[in-house]
Amino acid sequence: MMKTLRLVLESFRFAWQALRANLLRTILSLLGVTVGIFAIIAVFTVVDSLEASIRQSMNFVGDKVIYVQKWPWAFGGEYPWWKYFNRPLPTQREFRSLQRLLPADSHRGVALFAAQGGNTLKAGDNSVESVALQGVTFDFRRVSDVPVTEGRYFLPQEVEGAANVAIVGYDIAHNLYPNGSALGKVFRTRGQKFTIVGVMEKEGKKLLDTPSNDTNVLVPVGAFSKIFAISTGGFTGAQAILAVKGRDDDPGLQNLESEIRGAMRNIRGLKPREEDNFALNRPEMLADAITKLFSVIGLVGAVIGSFAILVGGFGIANIMFVSVKERTNIIGIQKSLGAKNYFILFQFLFEAVFLCLIGGAAGLFLVYLITLVPQDSLKVFMSMNRIVLGLSLSVVIGVLSGIIPAVLASNMDPVIAIRSK
Structure with missing residues (x-):
């Protein structure tokens, strides 16, 4: 347990030093993830806020209520209209x-x-x-x-x-x-x-x-x-x-x-x-229709936002390949001193994940700023589920973007690596 914790802390320290050494490149590379997380979480946040506001607007129909009326709220089949009219x-x-x-x-x-x-x-x-x-x-x-x-x-x-x-x-x-x-x-x-x-x-x-x-x-x-x-x-x-x-x-x-x-x-x-x-009408009819509508809107928003995240992921992957290339000599020295393959792998993987988490946190902060804009009829809010989703997506993008460069770095021959410049 202590060995694992020490490995994590060492990998984190190496990743932090690498990011600080190339601050401008770090900022530019995390912008892609920031935009991607901002796009998808902003879409989900607005959709959630719209759905909540519409449901609040419809709260006059009550909850767990059955209404006995002449007309149904939803017509189905080929029921002749005059039968409803004569009720x-x-x-x-x-x-x-x-x-x-x-x-x-x-x-x-x-x-x-x-x-x-x-x-x-x-x-x-x-x-x-x-x-x-x-x-x-x-x-x-x-x-x-x-x-x-x-x-x-x-x-x-x-x-x-x-x-x-x-x-x-x-x-x-x-x-x-x-x-x-x-x-x-x-x-x-x-x-x-x-x-x-x-x-x-x-x-x-x-x-x-x-x-x-x-x-x-x-x-x-x-x-x-x-x-x-x-x-x-x-x-x-x-x-x-x-x-x-x-x-x-x-x-x-x-x-x-x-x-x-x-x-x-x-x-x-x-x-x-x-x-x-007579018709037995229930608010669930309206609630189900609203849920289906916003499920479709949310899916479309997720697809649009995923393209922005994909672009950010490619940017992180490109930076990680460059980072591996620049530090090939250091990798060789570390391996010659006894560093295991998994230590090198975690070192670069942590760097990619840490980079994406910073970008994701920045994107979430921008969405939070939107929620602070005062609105009369539409109150925009960001739920904890969306925050967790944003951070989780950041971790996933970090792992996917950094796994190939990390594997290449961990499998390098120490002799060849230490001679490279």
Whole structure:
């Protein structure tokens, strides 16, 4: 063990001395690896950041949730469009029936919600336009994230009693009441007064133009129905959506999906041979599509970046051949003094790997500088996996670039080598 450690330290010392002796050549040769690692890790970092930002933009659909709707999110086969068109919409009666029929241990919450955009909110001289008003049941917070940072969520009595209370987004609270807290204050919309009981956390800009809590207003579904009649068919009024939150111990939510399908068929009185007249939509559909898209983008980026790394590897190999040629006489002296072949091999191999690691670290540092550039909608970050990948690629390139020159150096005849100039 001690002999191996001493060999490694000696090889490292010789490699360091060789690199310092030819500093300009060292800097020029590691530029190829720096550019290569920078190219491939920068591509992966941007792809990771884009994927994370898009997933964050889509977080309004929730996680481990099954939505009961009229229309499917993905059409497949040759299903006639008119069959979808003639399907009934979910209703509040079906929501209550689904709550009653689903086993309590099969889910974490059942919610009904409906939304309507284009509303104007007024509070004194201040107003906010184009606001999305969303009517929700009490368990909505189990289905979707409601990050209340000021105030509280709805009480069960407020939801059951259709009280005119609201939870508003950060931007709405700030615009309606710029000089103080919005809690307990009142705003008007569509002829109704609502008291603000909660303010949601600021989300900021998203990469995609998806619904944001910053411009959203939640009210009890009963209060929502006073303004908009929740539609039970066609396209008039706000359309209700049923959502069921799955449990963590139900992989793939297969059991929950079966329970919902059976309950909905029972509620709608479908016969055994009749087709479902409802769609069970899951966020995994969108997540799978995003994963496949960015897998392809990442593969293309890896291929492009690999060419840059390949060029850097050839540069390192060329420098190592030159280094072996210049130090042939020294190699002969070392071997004549008893140096083993593996000592010479490790000496040059360590030099190549060390050179590539410096270049790789420089490339990673340049990528890190990119992550420091402030962005509103796209936050660029470099994960630890990408750092490990960059350093690992540097080691691999170093071994591949230095192995042939190192083997040639280790197999030299000491007599011939010591006589060369």
